[in-house]
Each structure stands twice: as C-alpha cells, then as structure tokens.
Amino acid sequence: MIDYTQLYQGLQHIPELRSWLAQLPQQVAENLSPHRWGDLPDWRAAVEALPNIAPSSIELSNSVRIGKASDASPQQLQRLEQELRKLHPWRKGPWEIFGLPIDTEWRSDWKWDRVLPHLAPMENRLVLDVGCGNGYHCWRAYGAGARRVIGIDPSAKFVAQFYALKKYLGDEQPVDLLPLGIEALPANLRAFDTTFSMGVLYHRRSPMDHLRELRETLRPGGQLVLETLVIDGGLGDCLVPEGRYAKMRNVWFFPSCATLESWLRKCGFRNPRTVDLNITSLEEQRRTDWMHFESLADFLDPQSPDKTVEGHPAPKRAVLVAEAP
Numbered sequence: 455m456i457d458y459t460q461l462y463q464g465l466q467h468i469p470e471l472r473s474w475l476a477q478l479p480q481q482v483a484e485n486l487s488p489h490r491w492g493d494l495p496d497w498r499a500a501v502e503a504l505p506n507i508a509p510s511s512i513e514l515s516n517s518v519r520i521g522k523a524s525d526a527s528p529q530q531l532q533r534l535e536q537e538l539r540k541l542h543p544w545r546k547g548p549w550e551i552f553g554l555p556i557d558t559e560w561r562s563d564w565k566w567d568r569v570l571p572h573l574a575p576m577e578n579r580l581v582l583d584v585g586c587g588n589g590y591h592c593w594r595a596y597g598a599g600a601r602r603v604i605g606i607d608p609s610a611k612f613v614a615q616f617y618a619l620k621k622y623l624g625d626e627q628p629v630d631l632l633p634l635g636i637e638a639l640p641a642n643l644r645a646f647d648t649t650f651s652m653g654v655l656y657h658r659r660s661p662m663d664h665l666r667e668l669r670e671t672l673r674p675g676g677q678l679v680l681e682t683l684v685i686d687g688g689l690g691d692c693l694v695p696e697g698r699y700a701k702m703r704n705v706w707f708f709p710s711c712a713t714l715e716s717w718l719r720k721c722g723f724r725n726p727r728t729v730d731l732n733i734t735s736l737e738e739q740r741r742t743d744w745m746h747f748e749s750l751a752d753f754l755d756p757q758s759p760d761k762t763v764e765g766h767p768a769p770k771r772a773v774l775v776a777e778a779p
Contacts, residue, residue, distance in 0.1 A: 509525055546559075547562060560738065561737070688710060701752070722779050
C-alpha cells in the first residue's frame, strides 16, 4: 500500500528533480525499514487491512472529506475505524472518511485558513512541505490548485497514516509523502515554486542551516511559507530554553518576529514579512478520542495559562513569507 511508483514516474518529467531518482528509492527503503521502526509491520498491516470502498465524492478545497457513509456497509465502516485507530495518535487534521470524523489533536484547518490568504496563487505550482506530519496541508495545497505536492517527514507512522488516506483519495493523485528529513534532499535543488516549513524551525539545532536548506529547495522567486513559535520582542530578541519548553525536549530557538525576519534576510531571502501572529488556543490543540496523550492544556501552568509549566511564555505562532533570490 505504501507505493512510490507513481511518484518516481512523475519525477521523470520534472527536469529539476529527475537526478534525485538515482538515490531516492534507496533513501526510501532505508527509512522505511523494520530495523528502524519496530512497529512498522503492524502499521503496514493496518493500512493493508483497510476495506476497499469507492468514494462517491472527494472534497479538498475547503476541508478534507472523502466519500459518504452511504458508500460503505456497516461492516466496512466498523473495520475502517478499527484499522485507522491502530495508527493512533492522529495529530494533524481533521479528516472525514465515509462519514467517520477523525478528530485530530490539531485543528490544522485553522492554521491553513490563516496561511491561505498569503500564498502566491497555487495553480500549477510544484510544492514541498517540510516536516509535514501525516500530510494534511499537502492535500490542502493540492486542493488549492498545486500540480504536484511532495511532503517529507521522517516518521514512518505519519507515512502510514498518509497512505491509509491515499488509498481512498487515489493513487493517481500527484501528492506523496516521503519518509525523509530535509537533509536527505539533494543540495541546491532550486526546483519548488512553494516550500512550506510549519512547526519545524524550533526543532532545529541550527536555524540558519535550516533556512539555507529551505532556500535551496526553491526556484528563483519561489515562495517560502514559514510557521514557527516566536516570542514578543524586538530585533535581536530570542529565547533559548535551557531545558524543556511546554514539556518538549527537542527545542532550541524561539526568536521574535523582527529577529526571524532578520535571519531570513541574512540567509538571502527577499522581502521577509510576518503575515500572521496567533496565540495557540486550547480549542486548536487538545487531547481527543484520536489522540489520547497529553496536549496543550497539560503543557501550560494551570495557575497562569499565559506561561508554560516551565515558566516560559505560552505558545505563540507566527507565519512569515519570503521569496527566494
């Protein structure tokens, strides 16, 4: 069920990405190895056990909605939910599949609604989504008109979730998720019209290296869409937590918007600007029936919810856009 044949064939027709085919199949095989992911056989089995149901409709423009409950028998719907729950936790969404709502931890549709007004027209664009999770925003980008979307995320479980849904969205759709990090991409690609990096920068030990890697994915004039955690402050202000932040371990730099714009200019981007600033709410990130682990309410100080449990400012997320030189 996790099959990249259509992607490999499609890349043959994109000159800027054709050379990647020399190493890409080996990269995929290494990163989807049971030696690396002990639970991968179980995740694959859940995907392969999904019932065969033909959706009567697919909606990608205003949400991600696949088919209707009447497309399937009660037994098929029961099996569908049973197998999809084996891929817990579901973090990005929401999804509706044959009437079954997957209520994910994040209301990723809210983030998309904040980003969408600031995107260059998406029609016929080649799009890369870095750290895309299970690919929710990949499908929304395709629904907005992109000609091909490639998501990358090193988590094999997210890849399994993506291909569970692609079973019903259609193998022929030019949207794929590779089990890779950005460091696996060939240097200086200069191929994509739009590159998303949303919720990634603060996990990178070297933010400047990440920004340069993002720049190298873009063709001249291509658009970067960067979403990350920020702090209030002016030029030069940046929080570097010594320990955890909101119980997260792998976190490094939380700049002010002015500082981040300066970093983008230093890395060669043109006209970096902050287009949205949003305090993460308990309605946007929360524990659900499809994500049983701790979530935002557990990460904030119950006596002072404007701070994390460690005493840092509560999560505030900014969206910045810029163009590649």
